[in-house]
Amino acid sequence: MSIMEEQTQDTALEELRALLGKRLSTSSSVCEQHGRGESYYPSQPPDAVAFAESTEEVARIVEIGARHRLPVIPFGTGTSLEGQVAALKGGVCIDLSAMNQVLEVNAEDLDCRVQAGVTRKQLNEYLRGTGLFFPIDPGADASLGGMAATRASGTNAVRYGTMRENVLGLTVVMADGRIVRTGGRARKSAAGYDLTRLFVGSEGTLGVITEVQLRLNGIPEAISAAVCPFADLQGAVNTVMTTIQSGIPIARIELLDEVQMDAVNRYSKFDYPVQPTLFFEFHGTEAGVREQVEMVGEIAGEFGGGDFRWAREQEDRNKLWQARHDSYYAALALRPGSKGWATDVCVPISRLADCILATKADIESSGLLAPIVGHAGDGNFHVCFIIDPDDTEEMARTEALNERMVMRALDMGGTCTGEHGIGIGKMKYLKAEHGEGVGAMRQLKIALDPDNIMNPGKIVEV
Amino acid sequence: MSIMEEQTQDTALEELRALLGKRLSTSSSVCEQHGRGESYYPSQPPDAVAFAESTEEVARIVEIGARHRLPVIPFGTGTSLEGQVAALKGGVCIDLSAMNQVLEVNAEDLDCRVQAGVTRKQLNEYLRGTGLFFPIDPGADASLGGMAATRASGTNAVRYGTMRENVLGLTVVMADGRIVRTGGRARKSAAGYDLTRLFVGSEGTLGVITEVQLRLNGIPEAISAAVCPFADLQGAVNTVMTTIQSGIPIARIELLDEVQMDAVNRYSKFDYPVQPTLFFEFHGTEAGVREQVEMVGEIAGEFGGGDFRWAREQEDRNKLWQARHDSYYAALALRPGSKGWATDVCVPISRLADCILATKADIESSGLLAPIVGHAGDGNFHVCFIIDPDDTEEMARTEALNERMVMRALDMGGTCTGEHGIGIGKMKYLKAEHGEGVGAMRQLKIALDPDNIMNPGKIVEV
Numbered sequence: 001m002s003i004m005e006e007q008t009q010d011t012a013l014e015e016l017r018a019l020l021g022k023r024l025s026t027s028s029s030v031c032e033q034h035g036r037g038e039s040y041y042p043s044q045p046p047d048a049v050a051f052a053e054s055t056e057e058v059a060r061i062v063e064i065g066a067r068h069r070l071p072v073i074p075f076g077t078g079t080s081l082e083g084q085v086a087a088l089k090g091g092v093c094i095d096l097s098a099m100n101q102v103l104e105v106n107a108e109d110l111d112c113r114v115q116a117g118v119t120r121k122q123l124n125e126y127l128r129g130t131g132l133f134f135p136i137d138p139g140a141d142a143s144l145g146g147m148a149a150t151r152a153s154g155t156n157a158v159r160y161g162t163m164r165e166n167v168l169g170l171t172v173v174m175a176d177g178r179i180v181r182t183g184g185r186a187r188k189s190a191a192g193y194d195l196t197r198l199f200v201g202s203e204g205t206l207g208v209i210t211e212v213q214l215r216l217n218g219i220p221e222a223i224s225a226a227v228c229p230f231a232d233l234q235g236a237v238n239t240v241m242t243t244i245q246s247g248i249p250i251a252r253i254e255l256l257d258e259v260q261m262d263a264v265n266r267y268s269k270f271d272y273p274v275q276p277t278l279f280f281e282f283h284g285t286e287a288g289v290r291e292q293v294e295m296v297g298e299i300a301g302e303f304g305g306g307d308f309r310w311a312r313e314q315e316d317r318n319k320l321w322q323a324r325h326d327s328y329y330a331a332l333a334l335r336p337g338s339k340g341w342a343t344d345v346c347v348p349i350s351r352l353a354d355c356i357l358a359t360k361a362d363i364e365s366s367g368l369l370a371p372i373v374g375h376a377g378d379g380n381f382h383v384c385f386i387i388d389p390d391d392t393e394e395m396a397r398t399e400a401l402n403e404r405m406v407m408r409a410l411d412m413g414g415t416c417t418g419e420h421g422i423g424i425g426k427m428k429y430l431k432a433e434h435g436e437g438v439g440a441m442r443q444l445k446i447a448l449d450p451d452n453i454m455n456p457g458k459i460v461e462v
Numbered sequence: 463m464s465i466m467e468e469q470t471q472d473t474a475l476e477e478l479r480a481l482l483g484k485r486l487s488t489s490s491s492v493c494e495q496h497g498r499g500e501s502y503y504p505s506q507p508p509d510a511v512a513f514a515e516s517t518e519e520v521a522r523i524v525e526i527g528a529r530h531r532l533p534v535i536p537f538g539t540g541t542s543l544e545g546q547v548a549a550l551k552g553g554v555c556i557d558l559s560a561m562n563q564v565l566e567v568n569a570e571d572l573d574c575r576v577q578a579g580v581t582r583k584q585l586n587e588y589l590r591g592t593g594l595f596f597p598i599d600p601g602a603d604a605s606l607g608g609m610a611a612t613r614a615s616g617t618n619a620v621r622y623g624t625m626r627e628n629v630l631g632l633t634v635v636m637a638d639g640r641i642v643r644t645g646g647r648a649r650k651s652a653a654g655y656d657l658t659r660l661f662v663g664s665e666g667t668l669g670v671i672t673e674v675q676l677r678l679n680g681i682p683e684a685i686s687a688a689v690c691p692f693a694d695l696q697g698a699v700n701t702v703m704t705t706i707q708s709g710i711p712i713a714r715i716e717l718l719d720e721v722q723m724d725a726v727n728r729y730s731k732f733d734y735p736v737q738p739t740l741f742f743e744f745h746g747t748e749a750g751v752r753e754q755v756e757m758v759g760e761i762a763g764e765f766g767g768g769d770f771r772w773a774r775e776q777e778d779r780n781k782l783w784q785a786r787h788d789s790y791y792a793a794l795a796l797r798p799g800s801k802g803w804a805t806d807v808c809v810p811i812s813r814l815a816d817c818i819l820a821t822k823a824d825i826e827s828s829g830l831l832a833p834i835v836g837h838a839g840d841g842n843f844h845v846c847f848i849i850d851p852d853d854t855e856e857m858a859r860t861e862a863l864n865e866r867m868v869m870r871a872l873d874m875g876g877t878c879t880g881e882h883g884i885g886i887g888k889m890k891y892l893k894a895e896h897g898e899g900v901g902a903m904r905q906l907k908i909a910l911d912p913d914n915i916m917n918p919g920k921i922v923e924v
Contacts, residue, residue, distance in 0.1 A: 108707055108812035151652040162650050164659075165627060180898045186808040187840045188624050189877035190613040190663055192884055192892050192921055193903045197626075197659035201652055218709040245570055247680040288750055346648040350570035378649045415651035422654055430654050436642045440910065441655045447909030448902065459654055 009090070012068035013048055016092060019060055023051040034093040037080035038140065038328070040339035040389045041424070046073060046087035051095045055171055055179060055210040061094055062208060063177030065453055073455050074204040076117060076146030079138075081342050082423025084150065084203050088457040094208060096145055102126045103211065110216045111168055111185055116145025116209050123214075132216040135160035138419070139325045145209045150421040151201030155324060158244070158377030159251040159283065160217060162419065167200050171211035175449040183213060198444070203421055204455035206448045220283035224293060225252075225317045226308040228300055229275040233257060233360060235304035236276040237353040240376040242299045244349050248292055252281035252321075253377040257360065260327055260371035260384075267330030268323035273306070278376075279324055280308075281317070331371045331384045338386045343402050343425075345409035346380040346418030355412055356381055359405050366401050368394070380418035407432070422459045430459065471552070474530035475510055478554060481522055485513040496555040499542035500602065500790070502801035502851045503886070508535060508549035513557045517633055517641055517672040523556055524670060525639030527915055535917050536666040538579060538608030541600075543804050544885025546612065546665050550919040556670060558607055564588045565673065572678045573630055573647055578607025578671050585676075594678040597622040600881070601787045607671045612883040613663030617786065620706070620839030621713040621745065622679060624881065629662050633673035637911040645675060660906070665883055666917035668910045682745035686755060687714075687779045688770040690762050691737040695719060695822060697766035698738040699815040702838040704761045706811050710754055714743035714783075715839040719822065722789055722833035722846075729792030730785035735768070740838075741786055742770075743779070793833045793846045800848045805864050805887075807871035808842040808880030817874055818843055821867050828863050830856070842880035869894065884921045892921065 017024045025031070026048045035045035047070075052058045065072040071091025078085060087093060099115035102123060106112065107130050114123060121141045123134050137154035138147060146152075148170065153162035160166070169183025172195075183189070183196035199206060230236040240253055255278055256264065262274045280296060282289045297308065311317045323330075332340050347355045356372065363370045363383065374381025383405065385398045406416045406429050416422075416429035431438050442460045445452075452462045479486045487493070488510045497507035509532075514520045527534040533553025540547060549555060561577035564585060568574065569592050576585060583603045585596050599616035600609060608614075610632065615624035622628070631645025634657075645651070645658035661668060692698040702715055717740055718726065724736045742758065744751045759770065773779045785792075794802050809817045818834065825832045825845065836843025845867065847860045868878045868891050878884075878891035893900050904922045907914075914924045 106810065106812065108703075109810040110707075111810070151650075151656075153650055153652075157650060161627075164650070164656065165623075174902065178898055178901070180902050182896075182899055184877055184895070185810045185875040186842075186877040186880065187811070188613075188615055188619060188626070188808055188842060188880050190615075190879045190881050190883040191877045191888070191895055192663070192900070193668075193906055194613075194626065194656075194659045194663055195896075195899055195902055197656045198906075201654070201656055206655075220709075245572075247682075285753060287753060291747060291749060346650055348568065348571040348573070348647045349649070350568065380648075380650060413647040415646055415648040415653045417652045418648065418650050419652050421652040426653070433646070433653055434644075434657075436640055437644055437657055438654070439640070440636065440642050440657055443909045444655055444660075444906060447905045 008068050009047060009070060012064055012070045015064045016048065016050060016061060020050055025049045034075050034078065034095065035085065035087050037078055037083065037085055039081045039083065040341045040387060041083040041086060044086035044088055046093040047090045049093045049095050051098055053098050055173065058094060058208050058210050059173045059177045059179050061092065062173050062175065065092055066176050066451065069451055069453060071453050071456050072208065074149065074208045076143030077119065077140060079140035079142045080146065080150060080423065081420045082425035084421060084423040084458060086424060096143065099210065105130065107132060109185060110218065111213060112216055113211060113213045114144050115211055117143050119143050120147065131219055133219050134214060134216055136163060136166055137325065139328050144212045144214065148200050148209050148212050149203050151419070153375065153419040155252045155254055155321065155375060157375060158253060159249060163200055164197060166215045167196055167212060168215055169213035170196055170199050170209050172199050172207040172209055174207045175454050185213065201421065203423065203458050205445060205459050206454060222286045222289040223281065223283055223317065224289055225281045225311040225320055227272060227277060227279055227320065228308050229273040229277045229306045231304040233276040234353060234357060236278050237356050237376065238303045239278060239300045239305060241349055241352055243296055244377055246295065248295055250280065250292060250296065250377060251283040252279065254279040254324055255374045255376035255381065256327065257372040260331065260373045263330040263334050263371060264323050264327060267333050268326060270323060279320065327373050328384060331386055335369060335386045339389050341385040341387055341398060342382055342420065343405065344380060344382040344418050344420050345406055345414055345416060346378060347409050347412045347414030349379045351412040351414065352376060352379050355409060358408060359383060362401055362404055366397055368397060368401065378418060379414070424458060427459065470530050471509060471532060474526055474532045477526045478510065478512060478523060482512055487511045496537050496540065496557065497547065497549050499540055499545065499547055501543045501545065502803045502849060503545040503548060506548035506550055508555040509552045511555045511557050513560055515560050517635065520556060520635045520670050520672050521639045521641050523554065524635050524637065527554055528638055528913065531913055531915060533915050533918050534670065536611065536670045538605030539581065539602060541602035541604050542608065542612060542885060543882045544887035546883060546885040546920060548886060558605065561672065567592065569594060571647060572680065573675060574678055575673060575675045576606050577673055579605050581605050582609065589678070593681055595681050596676060596678055598625060598628055599787065601790050606674045606676065610662050610671050610674050611665050613881070615837065615881045617714045617716055617783065617837060619837060620715060621711060625662055626659060628677045629658055629674060630677055631675035632658055632661050632671050634661050634669040634671055636669045637916050647675065663883065665885065665920050667907060667921050668916060684748045684751040685743065685745055685779065686751055687743045687773040687782055689734060689739060689741055689782065690770050691735040691739045691768045693766040695738040696815060696819060698740050699818050699838065700765045701740060701762045701767060703811055703814055705758055706839055708757065710757055712742065712754060712758065712839060713745040714741065716741040716786055717836045717838040717843065718789065719834040722793065722835045725792040725796050725833060726785050726789060729795050730788060732785060741782065789835050790846060793848055797831060797848045801851050803847040803849055803860060804844055804882065805867065806842060806844040806880050806882050807868055807876055807878060808840060809871050809874045809876030811841045813874040813876065814838060814841050817871060820870060821845060824863055824866055828859055830859060830863065840880060841876070886920060889921065
């Protein structure tokens, strides 16, 4: 950094301190903690962390950043997986966790508006007693602003969609500090360019999301969950494919391979068979759920599925799904002191068996510890490499396996990430997937953030 | 036009003729026909019409237009309603109707890819025998490229979504002639900015859509349709609101007021009661449909609904829905020689009764002939003003009523258009709805079309 740059940065930090007082931190431990997500990437700390309390305050922080060309990086719960919060060029991290108010719930319209720092569990806790719920559930208890920014999904997406389908509107602070409200509460609109979906998945590179208008769903009359082991991975995946192709409106259909099941048993104190396994959940009327269960039971039977072990009470279901959500931490616990490199791809459902089986074979021949777990109903699955990032040879093997998996998914008409996003980890695959489209993305980035201060170095290079 | 501009235009047209031969027309009747949609707007003809046959040819046409700063206006079936195809600044209209090939159907993955000129009925005809269908159905038999460009929806959107949810990817010719493929066949993706949804609804102002990848749906095991008259409009609308708020997965729930029912009876030779009426369709398993019918029947009964008249056979259902789709032409036939001004708004479902009843009162006190018809399950409804565009006093009354309706919808948290788009007719309301957001839209337009040649003068002024 040149002396001039240092002076500019000092001035910017002084202005931020004048605005925020003690809510601006330059403590090295705070900065360190805000420079990393949950993956193996080493922390790249910002110069300061601003603990914002309102949209207007975020706008003033961004405006100061813009004036001094200081990078601005939004931060929710720090649970991203592809290095989305790394402060590659320093700058100020805006921590939105104090913006944690549910602003409105319109029960009659099945929608709500929340500040960006509200987490998915906090929202569902708030909704308790209304008969409504918010279905999207990445593994972590992430913030809804962060989930919008990374276009998150989770176990319910097969039935209820992802953040793409469930965000009705946003409040966004643009790169020059303007506040823009996108979308609205109507269920559909043909009014102009779809700014909402442009910001959903933009990972903080086009603006800072400060509020989110969300669709909600009525809690179904009947819910049943079940776990079913399979003799082999192929049988489990074929069950998923046939269920989806039959149009059964299943709410959740999750795949865990035997390595992951072993990890789940140990971590969450279950005693499931250590075999490839599907976790199911059925939502509907009493009769509708019975019908779905019968159809899926028949399909699973055809493909070598064992008995369904049921979780009918809410408490048992919660325990089951918490175990599923903890699968990342369970996998890490298989190798104490390790780090996780969670990658994901998504393919058309007809290619899911081919893609998973080839990936499984790759993992087995690589000698790496890498459970497979996935939102298989969407054609989306994860490999979680359990690694020692200091072991360069192991890292090289991991990198090669990840690349083979991603390129295979692209060859099958799939995408390099179903839900983790691009961050810094998948920028090269974005080019492989979208070709000329990346040029169009770059034009949009330059248009909305001409000085490249919004989370620079992510998604597209400028 | 200056002499220099005329020369430039002549050179551009010569180059286009060299490329296209007889497939470039400057005939005044062809140009006249390509300068208007289905609404009352007078034709604003382009200088020439290019009948394109491939994406590459469209790219070469746009590249010629770009070099000479000649406006480029895409044209599907000419059934838009807000002046989307008017050649405000002349230029070349690209007629895509000859690009009418279904390129692939992936039945196992429930998706397909079509050229932009394929119409919705043509696609469903093609799918006959596959067990699949494409649900989105604006009134006209529009082209799928045009439907993507205007973010169209229709009667099935309450269950199956709009073009926003059903377009998986696009091939787009950008303003400089580059060909970009957006999206992909995976059901979800977190890979970069959502270019697909940026182009869906962009009305030709950001690029020319030449191919569309679409989601398909399995034809349900059971389908039942019914018509139910109500004692008053309020009862019909309350039935819609309660049905949606109860989470019943109804496939279609359409509202027609008594003026529209009279028109439908006359035009389509039905003898339904001339009362506010709901058209229903139920999709599901046999048991599921029975369950839905029972629940909706109870709700309708509570709100003064009469007997359901059933259409169980496919032929009867087709006749019923064709009559619904013909409602615009039926309304026009009420006043021979008239033109239609079809406007639409969409509000949160809890405000639907307030919005429709206030609009109905406005229509009655205005003395205008203006049936109400709507995709009420989405909170979306249309008023079709049947007018004489040469009667300036009548036009002024219509304009005032339209403005009152739009501003009321915005006050209720709704949108100025649920499905017809902005075109030239609703640009001022876009500003009222989105405020600063229109500035962001303008930035995107300038970034992707710096010379303002792509369908200029629509959505946002540059």
